Amino acid sequence: MNGGFRGAPGAGSPALASCSPQKMCSWVLGCCLALQHLAVQASLLCIFYLLLLSTLPEELPHAQTTSELLARSLFACGISTMLQTTLGSRLPLIQIPSFEYLVPAVVLSSHLPLSASTERNGTAVANVCPAPHCTVTGSRAASLREVSGAVLISGLLQLVLGVSGMCGWAAQRCGPMVLAPSLSIIGLSAYKEAAFFCSTNWGVALLLMLLAVTFSQHLRSCHLPFCAWPQAQEGSMEPSVPTLRTFSVLLPFAGVCVFCAILSHLQIPWESLDLPTAQLSWANSTFQAPWLRIPYAGEWGWPLLTPRALAVGIAMAIGCSMNSVGCYVLCRRLLRAPRLPPHACNRGLCTEGLGSLLAGLLGTPGGTAASIANACAAGLTQAGSRISVQVSALACVVLGLSPRLAGLLTRIPLAVHGGLLCVTYAVAVGTGISYFQYADIDSGRNIFIVGFAMFMALLVPRWLGAAPAHLATGWVPLDLLFLSLLMVPVFLTGFLSFFLENTVSGTMEERGLLSDLALRKAGAGDRHPHGERGEASQAYGLPAGLRRLLPSSCSTFPCCFLCPGSEEEEEEEGSHIAEEGTAAPGEGTHLLPKPGVGELQPARRPSEMDMPPWHTVA
Numbered sequence: 377m378n379g380g381f382r383g384a385p386g387a388g389s390p391a392l393a394s395c396s397p398q399k400m401c402s403w404v405l406g407c408c409l410a411l412q413h414l415a416v417q418a419s420l421l422c423i424f425y426l427l428l429l430s431t432l433p434e435e436l437p438h439a440q441t442t443s444e445l446l447a448r449s450l451f452a453c454g455i456s457t458m459l460q461t462t463l464g465s466r467l468p469l470i471q472i473p474s475f476e477y478l479v480p481a482v483v484l485s486s487h488l489p490l491s492a493s494t495e496r497n498g499t500a501v502a503n504v505c506p507a508p509h510c511t512v513t514g515s516r517a518a519s520l521r522e523v524s525g526a527v528l529i530s531g532l533l534q535l536v537l538g539v540s541g542m543c544g545w546a547a548q549r550c551g552p553m554v555l556a557p558s559l560s561i562i563g564l565s566a567y568k569e570a571a572f573f574c575s576t577n578w579g580v581a582l583l584l585m586l587l588a589v590t591f592s593q594h595l596r597s598c599h600l601p602f603c604a605w606p607q608a609q610e611g612s613m614e615p616s617v618p619t620l621r622t623f624s625v626l627l628p629f630a631g632v633c634v635f636c637a638i639l640s641h642l643q644i645p646w647e648s649l650d651l652p653t654a655q656l657s658w659a660n661s662t663f664q665a666p667w668l669r670i671p672y673a674g675e676w677g678w679p680l681l682t683p684r685a686l687a688v689g690i691a692m693a694i695g696c697s698m699n700s701v702g703c704y705v706l707c708r709r710l711l712r713a714p715r716l717p718p719h720a721c722n723r724g725l726c727t728e729g730l731g732s733l734l735a736g737l738l739g740t741p742g743g744t745a746a747s748i749a750n751a752c753a754a755g756l757t758q759a760g761s762r763i764s765v766q767v768s769a770l771a772c773v774v775l776g777l778s779p780r781l782a783g784l785l786t787r788i789p790l791a792v793h794g795g796l797l798c799v800t801y802a803v804a805v806g807t808g809i810s811y812f813q814y815a816d817i818d819s820g821r822n823i824f825i826v827g828f829a830m831f832m833a834l835l836v837p838r839w840l841g842a843a844p845a846h847l848a849t850g851w852v853p854l855d856l857l858f859l860s861l862l863m864v865p866v867f868l869t870g871f872l873s874f875f876l877e878n879t880v881s882g883t884m885e886e887r888g889l890l891s892d893l894a895l896r897k898a899g900a901g902d903r904h905p906h907g908e909r910g911e912a913s914q915a916y917g918l919p920a921g922l923r924r925l926l927p928s929s930c931s932t933f934p935c936c937f938l939c940p941g942s943e944e945e946e947e948e949e950g951s952h953i954a955e956e957g958t959a960a961p962g963e964g965t966h967l968l969p970k971p972g973v974g975e976l977q978p979a980r981r982p983s984e985m986d987m988p989p990w991h992t993v994a
Contacts, residue, residue, distance in 0.1 A: 405617065409764035412626035414771055416753050417470050418785045419629075419796045421449055423569060424473045424742055426790075431482050443665035443783030448738045449473060451671050451776025456731025456744035457769035461762055465716070465724030466916045467707045468765040470750035471731055473742025475565060476695035476867075477527070480860035481741050484526055484688040485519045518680070523741040525679035529689025530696065530743055531732030537697055538726035541937030544718025546874075547701050552814040552888035553822055554873045557829045558702050559808030561869040562748055563801040564834070570801070573794030577646055580632060584795030587628035592756050596621035625753045625799065629792065636789045665779035673737035687853035691860030696745040698870045700728055703746035706807055710755030713915050720916035722937045749796065752803035815888030821880055822887075829872040833865040 425445060456471040537543050550558075574581035598620045620627070639646045679685075704724060708716050724746070732743030754760050775782045815822055840847060840863050847862070849855055861867050877887065917923065917940070 406761055406764040407767055408623065408626070409759050409761050410767035410771060412623060412629075412753065412757070412759075413470050413750055413765060413768040415626055415629045416750050416796060416800065417453065417472055417747060417768070417772070419788060419793045420472050420747060420749055421446060421453075422785055422788060423573070423793050423797070424475075424478055425449075426793075427478055427569065428481055428485070428741060431485055441665055441779070441783075442786060443779040444669065445740060446785060447665075447669070447776045447779040447782035448671045449735065449740045449742060449776075450772045450782055452731055452735035452738055452740060453744055454769045454772030454774075454776060455734060456727060457772065458766060459727040459730060460724060460746070461766050461769070463723060463918065463922070464727035465704055465720045466762070466918075467704060467713070467720075467724070468711070468754060468760050468762045469703065469707055469724075470747040470765060470768065471728065471744040472747040472750075473735075473740075474696060474699050474745040474747070475569075476699045476745065476864055477530075477692055477742045479863045480526065480688045480691045480695070480856075481523045483856055483859050483863070484523055484684060485741075520739065520741050521677050522680040522682060522685050523688075524736045524739050525681045525685035526689040526692055526736075527732055527741065527743045528679045528736030529681070529686055530692035531729045531734075531736055533690060533693035534697060534725050534729030534732060536729075537693070538722045538724070538729060539937065541718065541722055543697060543701060543725045544721040544937060547704070547716065547721045548718055549878075550701075550705075550874065551877065552811045553825055553877045554870065555702070555705055556808050556811035556815070557826050557833075557873050558698070558866065558870045559706055559811065560805050561808075561830060561833050561865045562699065562702050562706075563804030563806075563808060565865045566797050566801045570794050570797035573790050573797065576794070577789070577791040580636060580646065580789060580791035581795040581798070583635070584628045584632045584792060585798055587631060588624050588756075588795075588799045591620040591627060592624035596624075622757050622759050624757050625796070629796065632792055632795070633788060636792075665783050667778055667780050669779055670777060671738050676739040679736050679739070683853040684856055687857040688860050691857055691864070692743065694861065695864040695867050696728070696732075696743065697725060699748070699866050700725060700746040702866065702870075703748050703751055706748065706804060707746075707751040707754065707760075709807060709810075710751065710803070711760035713760075717916055717940065719938055719940050726938065748804055749800040752800040752807075755807070756799070756803050816886045819882070819886045821882045825873060825876045825880065829869050829876065832872060833868040836868055837863045837865055 425442065429442065429445075453471045453473075457469070460467070460469055460471060596618060599618055636646065701721060704716055704721060707713075728744055728746070732745075735743050812826075817823070817826075840859060844859060847855060847858055849858070
């Protein structure tokens with residue numbers, strides 16, 4: 377499905393027909409794909425702040441407008457995305473404040489007293505704190521500074537997890553019976569938020585979903601003639617880009633927004649007024665924000681580092697790390713990229729930690745993590761361009777320097793947010809379910825592990841949201857830590873499935889590990905000359921200029937966990953020399969390579985590396 381490979385007609389054509397092995401992807405097409413990523417990212421940022429700011433006790437001071445908060449988050453996310461695609465995992469992943477930051481931030485901002493809270497769309501909103509040890513801050517600014525301190529701590533812990541190699545170690549030990557329920561719960565965890573935003577106008581949300589399904593599934597083979605590009609060497613015309621499929625998220629998003637703007641201009645009531653009045657002031661300060669403001673650390677005061685912030689920061693780091701590892705696996709699978717090596721996973725978490733450090737210093741209440749929705753959008757549109765993600769990152773930095781431009785994002789209709797969540801997170805659920813095929817799902821052991829882990833991941837947050845007073849140890853930071861972890865479904869699913877998978881006895885075939893073991897024993901002699909390791913080096917390797925500086929520094933701790941081993945480096949150099957005369961300059965740095973279809977492999981049960989390609993009708 378990746379645009380870096382050109383297959384035979386009808387046998388798994390590339391995601392972007394205009395990106396062939398003879399030339400680089402069109403800059404015009406890359407900018408359009410960047411706009412599509414930016415639309416999804418903007419929607420998720422608005423969702424994060426809409427749900428978070430409505431739980432804080434008071435209004436923001438005039439200097440801390442919603443527009444400026446959005447601008448600072450966009451700036452941090454843009455920097456983190458550029459680091460992720462350049463020095464991190466190298467996957468085309470957008471960085472955002474994920475939902476794993478939202479729940480701990482809400483818990484911290486309410487200072488634990490969720491016993492008298494009311495639950496709205498799955499997020500606990502504190503009203504009054506009846507507990508004797510509870511205190512409610514009277515200033516929203518102080519709450520934001522404490523949440524920023526938790527974000528700062530989470531960034532430091534993510535750096536430690538990445539540099540120590542613990543992230544890559546854990547990712548290598550997650551088989552299909554861990555990945556399947558974890559990815560499924562990642563998608564299902566957003567259903568309450570999706571229903572909440574869709575309820576503002578189900579007609580608008582359903583219109584967006586209908587258009588997205590029609591473009592990506594029913595009209596996915598439609599080609600527009602003006603999207604054909606001349607081929608560099610042969611002088612012929614490339615097959616035209618399947619535009620409706622490639623932009624099956626951007627076109628519905630833009631079309632529905634224009635439709636809502638027309639209804640508003642004609643003064644036709646279309647949006648429900650059932651939302652709390654706290655969210656009606658969401659866009660009040662948009663046109664009072666400055667055109668240009670360069671964010672810097674400490675402008676709104678330095679983050680508050682308290683025991684509560686430390687506890688919540690630990691929960692943020694654990695939850696977001698698990699979410700990011702799942703997103704790496706999800707993106708790798710959707711883009712048909714090679715198996716993710718441990719060093720790429722470690723580097724990816726390190727860059728996310730740096731992004732969270734920047735976000736915390738800038739005073740934002742959310743760090744940076746890999747965006748599930750953007751990865752699913754890339755899979756839905758079958759467009760995995762690394763350069764488009766980098767262009768989107770530059771656009772985020774520019775928007776982050778202009779609070780007034782960033783404030784325009786608050787004009788996106790709320791029903792559009794709900795529709796986008798439904799379309800994108802559904803792909804995550806389906807991808808997680810598809811991992812069950814690699815294990816023996818008829819096994820009673822596996823049925824229990826999957827059912828118990830997913831059921832408890834939905835039950836425990838629901839119970840704590842309804843009666844959090846039952847979880848009270850008497851020490852507020854410890855209560856915050858437990859609440860922040862146990863109210864995140866991704867953590868519960870990953871922990872329970874990993875624990876049961878490694879403690880309950882089962883055969884290799886039951887666990888879905890037999891085929892991978894047979895593949896490793898077969899060696900590279902039965903495979904393509906460059907092998908899986910060469911493909912992984914091409915996809916996840918660091919830029920060539922930086923790679924020359926690393927061999928002497930990667931042999932000792934802590935850099936050894938961030939670089940490939942000596943054998944991988946040798947094979948990578950050999951692969952680079954062998955392909956130097958055939959590959960176009962710069963190729964492989966913009967699009968992830970797709971494994972060749974001519975590989976000879978021993979007969980075995982299908983594994984997670986043998987995913988059927990997403991066919992397109994010629």
